[in-house]
Amino acid sequence: MSIRRRLMTRFIGMLAGAVAVIIVLGGAVSFWVLDQLNEVILVEDFASVGIDQLISTAEILPNGTVRYDPELLKRVDENGGWLQVLDEKGNVIDAFHTPADVPDHYKPGELIAYWEAKKPFPYQLYLLIREKNGTYFTLLYGERSQAEGLLEQARENSRYANGKLVLQSEQKEAIRSANAYIQVLDEEGQNFASFNKPAMGSQSTYSTQDIILRTRYPNRYGMTTATSYDDQNQSTWMLSVPFASSSSAVVDENPYGFIFGPALVALLLSIITLLVLLALWYANRFGYPMMHMLQWLQRLEQGHYEEPTGARGKPRSQNGKGKWSRKYQVYAEVLRSIQTLSTTLKRDEELRKQTESLREEWIAGITHDLKTPLSSIQGYAHMLEAEKYNWSSEEVREFAGIMLEKSMYMDRLVNDLAMTYRLRSGGYQPPVGETDVNTLLHDLVQRAERNPAYGEDRIKFVPSEVPVYGQVHIPSFERIVDNLSANALLHNPADSTLTVSVHPGEQAGEFSVHFADDGQGMDSETVWKLFERYYRGTDTGTSDVGSGLGMAVTKGLIEAMKGRIEVQSTSGEGTVIRLIWDGKSEHG
Incomplete structure (x- = not known):
C-alpha cells in the first residue's frame, strides 16, 4: 500500500473514530437528559406520568398482589398519594397507603362519578386501565391537595x-x-x-x-x-x-435550564477534550515522525549521516527488533529513501576522502618519477658542461646513454599517463580482430618467461582444452599480459609462481583469462586501489611495467576491448585476476 493510501486510511479511520466517540458522548448526554426530564416530570406531574410507569413496570404475583418499582412507590409516598388496583368487578385486589376514608369496593358507575367529580370525593383521582398477562385491571391513584x-x-x-x-x-x-x-x-x-x-x-x-x-x-x-x-x-x-x-x-x-445547561456544557467540554486529545494524538502519530525526518535531513545537511537516536542510543524510528515502529510505518517509503540517501552520502563522503588520498599519492608519485630522472639528466648535463673536467669519449658516450635511458623512461611515463586519460575518457578505441587466444597467450607467456627480472620457472601456462577465438587487439593484449605478469612476479616473494589459464565461455566469442599467483595476496583496500592511476610509485631503477600506471592502463585497455576485469585476493593466500569477455562489460 502506498503512503498516500496509508495516510488516507489513517485519516479516515481517525475521523470515523472521532465521529463515533462524539455520537457515543451525545448518546450518553441524551440518555442523561431524558432520565433527568423523566425525574422532573415525575415530580411535577406524577399523576399523569407516574401511574403510566407504575402500571408498565408492575408485576402481578401468583397470590394476586402487585409488585411495583420501589423508586416509583417512593414518589407516591413523597407526594402523599395512595394506590389501589381494581379487578373487573370493582373490588380492590391490592393497595398502597390507602386512607381509611377511601372505599375498598366501587359499584358500577360509582368510580366514574368520583373520577368526573359528579359525586363528592375527598381526593383528586387519576385512573388508568391496562391489560397485563391477559387480565384487565384498573390502577387508581389519588392524592389530597392542601x-x-x-x-x-x-x-x-x-x-x-x-x-x-x-x-x-x-x-x-x-x-x-x-x-x-x-x-x-x-x-x-x-x-x-x-x-x-x-x-x-x-x-x-x-x-x-x-x-x-x-x-x-x-x-x-x-x-x-x-x-x-x-x-x-x-x-x-x-x-x-x-x-x-x-x-x-x-x-x-x-x-429545564438546570438539565439542558449542564448537559450542553458537559457535551461541549467533552467534544473540546476529545479534539484536544485528538490533536495530541495526531501530533504524536503523524507530526513526531515528520519532525524526526526533518531533523534527520538537517543532520544530513550538516554532514552527519547517522539517523537521530533516542535516549537508549537506538534510532527512534525502529523498535527493539530493528523494524519500523508503529507510528513510523506510514512513512516507510520516505524513511527508506532517507536511509538510502544517508548511506549514499556516507559512501560518497568516504569515496571522496579516498579519492583525495589517492590524488595526493598520485601527485606525489608522478612528481617523484618525473623529478628523479630529470635530476639525473640535469646532473650529467652539468658534468658535461663543466670546463674543469676533460671527459674521455667513452665517458661522454656513457653519460649520454644514461641520459637517453632516463629521457626514454620519462617519455614512456608521460605516454602511459596520457593513455590512462584517453582510456578513461573513451578516446582510445583499439582495432580488434579475431585471434586464437590459446596461441596468443602461449607466445606471450613464453616471452615473459625469458625476462631475467622474473627468475626461472615462475610462470605456467594452461591452455583451454578446446580452441578459443576472441576479438582482441594484439598489441594491447601484449601490454596487458606484460603488466599483469610484472605485477604478480615483481611484487611477490621470489619463490611465488604465476599460472595463466584460458577458459572458454558459453557462447562463441566469450572467454576468460585467469592470472593466479600463490603470493602474499592483498587486503581489501589495496584491491580497491589496485587500478587507480599511480597507486604505486616507481623510481629510476624500474620501468612502469607492473606499476600503478601499468595496472590502470591494463584496466583501460581491457574495457576498450569490451572486456572487464575482476580481482579476488586474500592476504597470505595469493591473488586471482580474471579477464572476462562475455558481453557484460561495464565501461568506467
Missing part, C-alpha cells in the same frame, strides 16, 4: 363585599398556618380581594396562561395553586400554598 382543601373550605363559609374578602376565623387560622394566601380575580385577571397576600413574590394581575402554568407546574413556582371559578360573579378564586422550602414564588422562565 390547596384544594383550603380553597374548598374558604368557598363554603366566606364572602366578599365592598372589595374586601370576609373569612371565618377558623379559615383565616388554617390559611395562616399553611403560610398560604387567597386571591379573588375579576374577569380580566385583576386581583380585587385577597387575604394574607405577601408583599413580595405575588402578582396582582394574572393571565390565563399564568394561572394554567401555576396550576399545572407547581414546582416551577415553588407553590401549589388551586382555583375555583364563580360563574355567578364571573370571578376566579385562587389559593396558593408555598412549599416548605420556599418562602416566595419565583417564576423560572426556563424550567
Whole structure:
C-alpha cells in the first residue's frame, strides 16, 4: 500500500473514530437528559406520568398482589398519594397507603362519578386501565391537595363585599398556618380581594396562561395553586400554598435550564477534550515522525549521516527488533529513501576522502618519477658542461646513454599517463580482430618467461582444452599480459609462481583469462586501489611495467576491448585476476 493510501486510511479511520466517540458522548448526554426530564416530570406531574410507569413496570404475583418499582412507590409516598388496583368487578385486589376514608369496593358507575367529580370525593383521582398477562385491571391513584382543601373550605363559609374578602376565623387560622394566601380575580385577571397576600413574590394581575402554568407546574413556582371559578360573579378564586422550602414564588422562565445547561456544557467540554486529545494524538502519530525526518535531513545537511537516536542510543524510528515502529510505518517509503540517501552520502563522503588520498599519492608519485630522472639528466648535463673536467669519449658516450635511458623512461611515463586519460575518457578505441587466444597467450607467456627480472620457472601456462577465438587487439593484449605478469612476479616473494589459464565461455566469442599467483595476496583496500592511476610509485631503477600506471592502463585497455576485469585476493593466500569477455562489460 502506498503512503498516500496509508495516510488516507489513517485519516479516515481517525475521523470515523472521532465521529463515533462524539455520537457515543451525545448518546450518553441524551440518555442523561431524558432520565433527568423523566425525574422532573415525575415530580411535577406524577399523576399523569407516574401511574403510566407504575402500571408498565408492575408485576402481578401468583397470590394476586402487585409488585411495583420501589423508586416509583417512593414518589407516591413523597407526594402523599395512595394506590389501589381494581379487578373487573370493582373490588380492590391490592393497595398502597390507602386512607381509611377511601372505599375498598366501587359499584358500577360509582368510580366514574368520583373520577368526573359528579359525586363528592375527598381526593383528586387519576385512573388508568391496562391489560397485563391477559387480565384487565384498573390502577387508581389519588392524592389530597392542601390547596384544594383550603380553597374548598374558604368557598363554603366566606364572602366578599365592598372589595374586601370576609373569612371565618377558623379559615383565616388554617390559611395562616399553611403560610398560604387567597386571591379573588375579576374577569380580566385583576386581583380585587385577597387575604394574607405577601408583599413580595405575588402578582396582582394574572393571565390565563399564568394561572394554567401555576396550576399545572407547581414546582416551577415553588407553590401549589388551586382555583375555583364563580360563574355567578364571573370571578376566579385562587389559593396558593408555598412549599416548605420556599418562602416566595419565583417564576423560572426556563424550567429545564438546570438539565439542558449542564448537559450542553458537559457535551461541549467533552467534544473540546476529545479534539484536544485528538490533536495530541495526531501530533504524536503523524507530526513526531515528520519532525524526526526533518531533523534527520538537517543532520544530513550538516554532514552527519547517522539517523537521530533516542535516549537508549537506538534510532527512534525502529523498535527493539530493528523494524519500523508503529507510528513510523506510514512513512516507510520516505524513511527508506532517507536511509538510502544517508548511506549514499556516507559512501560518497568516504569515496571522496579516498579519492583525495589517492590524488595526493598520485601527485606525489608522478612528481617523484618525473623529478628523479630529470635530476639525473640535469646532473650529467652539468658534468658535461663543466670546463674543469676533460671527459674521455667513452665517458661522454656513457653519460649520454644514461641520459637517453632516463629521457626514454620519462617519455614512456608521460605516454602511459596520457593513455590512462584517453582510456578513461573513451578516446582510445583499439582495432580488434579475431585471434586464437590459446596461441596468443602461449607466445606471450613464453616471452615473459625469458625476462631475467622474473627468475626461472615462475610462470605456467594452461591452455583451454578446446580452441578459443576472441576479438582482441594484439598489441594491447601484449601490454596487458606484460603488466599483469610484472605485477604478480615483481611484487611477490621470489619463490611465488604465476599460472595463466584460458577458459572458454558459453557462447562463441566469450572467454576468460585467469592470472593466479600463490603470493602474499592483498587486503581489501589495496584491491580497491589496485587500478587507480599511480597507486604505486616507481623510481629510476624500474620501468612502469607492473606499476600503478601499468595496472590502470591494463584496466583501460581491457574495457576498450569490451572486456572487464575482476580481482579476488586474500592476504597470505595469493591473488586471482580474471579477464572476462562475455558481453557484460561495464565501461568506467
